[in-house]
Amino acid sequence: MDTSAGAAAHRAWERSLFDAGLAVVSWPSAFGGRDAPPLHELIFDEAYHGCGAPIRIGQNGLFLLAPTLLAHGTAEQCARILPPMARGETVWAQAWSEPEAGSDLAALRSTARRTDGGWLLSGQKTWSSRAAVADRAFGLFRSGPPDERHRNLTYLMVDLRAPGVTVRPIAQLDGRTGFAEIFLDDVFVPDADVIGRPGDGWRVAMSTAGHERGFTLRGPGRFTAAASRLVDLWLGHGDPADGATRDRVVDAWIAARAYRLAAHASLTTTMPPSAIKIFWSETDIALHEAALDTLGANAETQTAWTDGYLFALAGPIYAGTNEIQRDILAQRVLGLPRDRGTR
Amino acid sequence: MTPAPSPEERAFGESLHGALVAAGPFPWPLSDIAGRADSPAHDSVLTASDRASRVPPTPGGSGPGRSRPGDFGLGYPGPGDARPGGSGPGGSAPGEGVCSVKADAGPGAVWAVLARLGVTGLAVPERFGGAGASVGALVVAAEELGHHAAPGPVAESLAAVPVLLAGCGNDEVAATWLPELAAGRVLAGLTAPPWLPRAVHGGTAGIVVVAGTDVVRWGRAGSAYTSMDSSRLLAEVSPAGVVAEGPALVPVIARALDLGALVCAAQLLGLGRGMLEASVEHARNRSQFGGPIGRFQAVQHRLADVSVALQFARPLLWAAAAAMGPSERDRSAGLSPGTADGGTVARDVSAAKVACGEAARLAARVALQTHGAIGCTREHGLGRWLTAARVLALSWGTPAQHRARIMTELARER
Numbered sequence: 011m012d013t014s015a016g017a018a019a020h021r022a023w024e025r026s027l028f029d030a031g032l033a034v035v036s037w038p039s040a041f042g043g044r045d046a047p048p049l050h051e052l053i054f055d056e057a058y059h060g061c062g063a064p065i066r067i068g069q070n071g072l073f074l075l076a077p078t079l080l081a082h083g084t085a086e087q088c089a090r091i092l093p094p095m096a097r098g099e100t101v102w103a104q105a106w107s108e109p110e111a112g113s114d115l116a117a118l119r120s121t122a123r124r125t126d127g128g129w130l131l132s133g134q135k136t137w138s139s140r141a142a143v144a145d146r147a148f149g150l151f152r153s154g155p156p157d158e159r160h161r162n163l164t165y166l167m168v169d170l171r172a173p174g175v176t177v178r179p180i181a182q183l184d185g186r187t188g189f190a191e192i193f194l195d196d197v198f199v200p201d202a203d204v205i206g207r208p209g210d211g212w213r214v215a216m217s218t219a220g221h222e223r224g225f226t227l228r229g230p231g232r233f234t235a236a237a238s239r240l241v242d243l244w245l246g247h248g249d250p251a252d253g254a255t256r257d258r259v260v261d262a263w264i265a266a267r268a269y270r271l272a273a274h275a276s277l278t279t280t281m282p283p284s285a286i287k288i289f290w291s292e293t294d295i296a297l298h299e300a301a302l303d304t305l306g307a308n309a310e311t312q313t314a315w316t317d318g319y320l321f322a323l324a325g326p327i328y329a330g331t332n333e334i335q336r337d338i339l340a341q342r343v344l345g346l347p348r349d350r351g352t353r
Numbered sequence: 354m355t356p357a358p359s360p361e362e363r364a365f366g367e368s369l370h371g372a373l374v375a376a377g378p379f380p381w382p383l384s385d386i387a388g389r390a391d392s393p394a395h396d397s398v399l400t401a402s403d404r405a406s407r408v409p410p411t412p413g414g415s416g417p418g419r420s421r422p423g424d425f426g427l428g429y430p431g432p433g434d435a436r437p438g439g440s441g442p443g444g445s446a447p448g449e450g451v452c453s454v455k456a457d458a459g460p461g462a463v464w465a466v467l468a469r470l471g472v473t474g475l476a477v478p479e480r481f482g483g484a485g486a487s488v489g490a491l492v493v494a495a496e497e498l499g500h501h502a503a504p505g506p507v508a509e510s511l512a513a514v515p516v517l518l519a520g521c522g523n524d525e526v527a528a529t530w531l532p533e534l535a536a537g538r539v540l541a542g543l544t545a546p547p548w549l550p551r552a553v554h555g556g557t558a559g560i561v562v563v564a565g566t567d568v569v570r571w572g573r574a575g576s577a578y579t580s581m582d583s584s585r586l587l588a589e590v591s592p593a594g595v596v597a598e599g600p601a602l603v604p605v606i607a608r609a610l611d612l613g614a615l616v617c618a619a620q621l622l623g624l625g626r627g628m629l630e631a632s633v634e635h636a637r638n639r640s641q642f643g644g645p646i647g648r649f650q651a652v653q654h655r656l657a658d659v660s661v662a663l664q665f666a667r668p669l670l671w672a673a674a675a676a677m678g679p680s681e682r683d684r685s686a687g688l689s690p691g692t693a694d695g696g697t698v699a700r701d702v703s704a705a706k707v708a709c710g711e712a713a714r715l716a717a718r719v720a721l722q723t724h725g726a727i728g729c730t731r732e733h734g735l736g737r738w739l740t741a742a743r744v745l746a747l748s749w750g751t752p753a754q755h756r757a758r759i760m761t762e763l764a765r766e767r
Contacts, residue, residue, distance in 0.1 A: 241763050253753070260756040263763065264669065264704045271668030275357055285661045333650075339660055340653030344633050349648035 011067055012187040017143040020067035024098025034096045042096035048277050059231030070140050071095045071102030073227045075148050078218045082206045103141035105149030105192055108134055113334050116159040122151035128200040134193055141190035142179035146170055150211045165211035167203040183320045222329045223287035230270035236297045237266035248304050258300040265293040282343050284335035291325030298322045356671035358489050366493035372470050373501045463505050468537025476515040481531035488677045495616040499623025502737045504584030506542055506553040507620055513613035514541035514562050520605035521569050521597035544590045545610055548750045555588030564606050568598035582740035611702045615673050617749040618709040622666055624742045625716035629659050632723040655719045662712035669708045673701035700762035703755035710746035717742045
């Protein structure tokens, strides 16, 4: 995906999905979806990953920006932005983190200055997933004085091909450039590309954060499929005398099944997104650790599992570190007191 | 497919929680202990017994308050009480050997309360005086019993033995003992090696049953043992007269044991929930360094992990309950057995048992660490939840046994 040929193949795949009516099953039909209920989205997710289909190049747009637009965007924005996203024509990157604003996102310093008919963006974003191959990006920018951390932030969509944008790909552990730095120097964004009210970006962004941490970004299909492959791997290659590894395989299978069941249960009950995020990220690692342990000394050559392992390692970090999620769970779900500086 | 309690089952669980809170000091809700420094935190078995004796006797029954020979004033029969007639060769009968064990007032008193709340008859078919309730209702009840750390042979007496006696084909035994179990007048002990090597309250229970692969026997209680969980009294049991045997019993016994393991898993989830609630309460109230200890991330993050473990164990519990199929009432009405015979029961029950056991173990460790020294004291009462969680995690199949069973089942499914 990080090469131009790879990205083109992924875009073509998205187009095939769209033509089959499967790109965005839960979206309104007006924007390219099929108005499918949440259960059908889960079924699609499991079928998609169950047959070994590729990861979605458009996932940032499809699973993070689109729910935000549907909740906070104007009718014009939805009609203009969602259909080309569904067709794989516009690939979106996220632009949240900055060098000095990671877990502490509200410390961000990139600015949006008012200008005729829009905004001028300046600053630096980093760890921007898909930015190396994307067309556009969405993120938060400071549009007023920084005295109140969560105020004066504006949610904007920016064209990565616009004058003043520099994208520098960053190689990850596996050598691929799954994310990038974005440098912005007075990049013009029209008013039409503000989501929600100017200055109200934090509230809008937090609704996206819920999607990023919950079942929307990480449906259960990916883990169900990996667990099934893992059990096959153990039955084919496991050492029957190695009860310790077998138990780790079983525990990873149990976790993947728990995640699937919880996703289905979430159709009728709610579960804190922070708990979901902790659980899928830990489950992803457990699945791949168990696979590597099963493969033993041969593991290092098995890219089918090592690629997934290196990817899984980042899970507890992105989308809000698991430590931040534990803070949220403890303070907002369990009701423990908050006592930490400026947060 | 969204395995979850039905609205009726959920309401039943809530009413049961309310009733157990109202029942007072006996099954002591840990959430009420925490933060109440002046309360006499440990409920002795005497307190429990006294409490239960204030419960009105079950109409028409021989509930608490009625004294019988050998009753020990506990609300369930001891030696010399009702026996099943001619149950098996050798003249053996349940209850033999109980004299060797000093009575513990705990479970009998609990059972009187549980009978009043309609819990003891859940797994007993209606024609034998029970409720013939859904597996879900049993799971809800068991979770609440765990939540309140109710002692006694819960999974044995409330789930596995009723299913064994109702399904074994020995009508005389069923007609004699199931109404007694349903009414809470009799407790049932059970051994089923390797999952259950000894019987909980086997020496003081009204009946003791030994389950093999294709045979159900009465058991004779021998040497008694105390447990790390001081609410448990264990008995070595030797098999005596045959209740029923034959290949037809294999699925009946398998179902009874799976139901017992499922109920034990539900208890573990409830125990974990009780310990998390108590820990959060303690962390909010216990002040050090000028404020509640719950403001420290070191405390918050461990409690958050417990919360995650419990939240993701619950769907496994409910999937296993769904796999175990419809209620006895549905079965006798000829309704579809659902997935009960579809082969995933063993796998799903084992997954629930492992996950609920691990979550409860984590909850216990974190609860004790959060409570600090007071949690290590006998008087506080956390120990009841803590020791019960550790003991039940190893009962009804160890984690290792259940993990091995899961892999066997997964291999078979392929």
